[in-house]
Amino acid sequence: MEPHYHPPDWLEAIGWFSLSVAFACALVILIDVFPHGYRQKMWIMNLVYPITALYWGPAALWFYFRHGRRTSRPVIDREGGMPDPDRFSGWNVQSKAVSHCGAGCTLGDIGAEWLAFALALTIAGKALFADFALDLTLAWVLGIVFQYFTIAPMREIGRAQGVWAAVKADTLSILAFQLGLFPGMWVYQELIFSPGLPKTTATYWMMMQLAMILGFFTAMPVNAWLVRISWKEKM
Structure with missing residues (x-):
């Protein structure tokens, strides 16, 4: 079993606060x-x-009530139709585009991290490398699922076409998201809290929240390009 850094009580308290706020949102x-x-x-x-609120917390809550609720059925019925996506700001469109792969990454990472922990998986003797491999695999699969249920209904295409469109749309997006997430995980596991935080601590998952926010930002330029070339839908 790898040695771990055990965070002090005050840091664990901050971690539990961060997680509690995110779950409440x-x-x-x-x-x-x-x-x-x-x-x-x-x-x-x-x-x-x-x-998305599981890692963005209050920012996701604000975005939902400010922008996301506008595309709910009661608001659409009250206002007489869907809002025109061409009138939205670039960051609004990009944030919604990233949120799909981000949701897949979130669920994939949670599942992968606990699976790796339960099975005590390592690659080259490092649990972190096993985390990377499983995180990427599950995030890619779930990201495609989330993207499929966006693209297929909007384009009104068949299952095979929808899956292929989702693979094209989300593969680069997932890789760009991990480009921020994985270095963030490496920094807090190998540098800040060497030899690594246990996954049973709130501090670990608070740091994962921060790493995922970093991944959100690294995925935004790619998603802007994917929307521009119509591989992703402008929502």
Whole structure:
């Protein structure tokens, strides 16, 4: 078993606060979507918004109520149609585009990290390298699933065409997201908290939140290009 850095109590308290706020934000969005009835016209966004809140926290909550709720069915019915995506700012469109692969990455990373932990997996003697391999694999698969349920309904295309379009749209996006996530993980596991935080600590997952935010930003230029060449839809 690899040695670990055990964070002090004050840092763990901050970690638990960060996670609690993020989960509370995700819960608020879920309550607004389901019990309150503000379901998105594109159903996959009912999942994307709360999952995004797991790492963006209050920023995701603000974005949902400021922008995301406008594409819910009750608001569309009240305002007489979907808002025109061409009127949205570039960062708005790019943020929604990144949120799809980000949601896949979030679920993939959570599943992969705990799977690697449960099986005590290592590559070249390092648990971190096994984390990278599993994170990328599950994030890619789930990212394509999320993207498929965006592209296929909007383009009204068949299953095979939809899967291929999702693979084209999300592969580069996922790689760009990991380009920020993986170095962030390496920094906090190998440099800041060497020889590495245990995954059973709140501090580990708080640092993962920060690494995923970094991945969100590294994925934005690629997503802007994917939208521009119409490999991704302008939402």
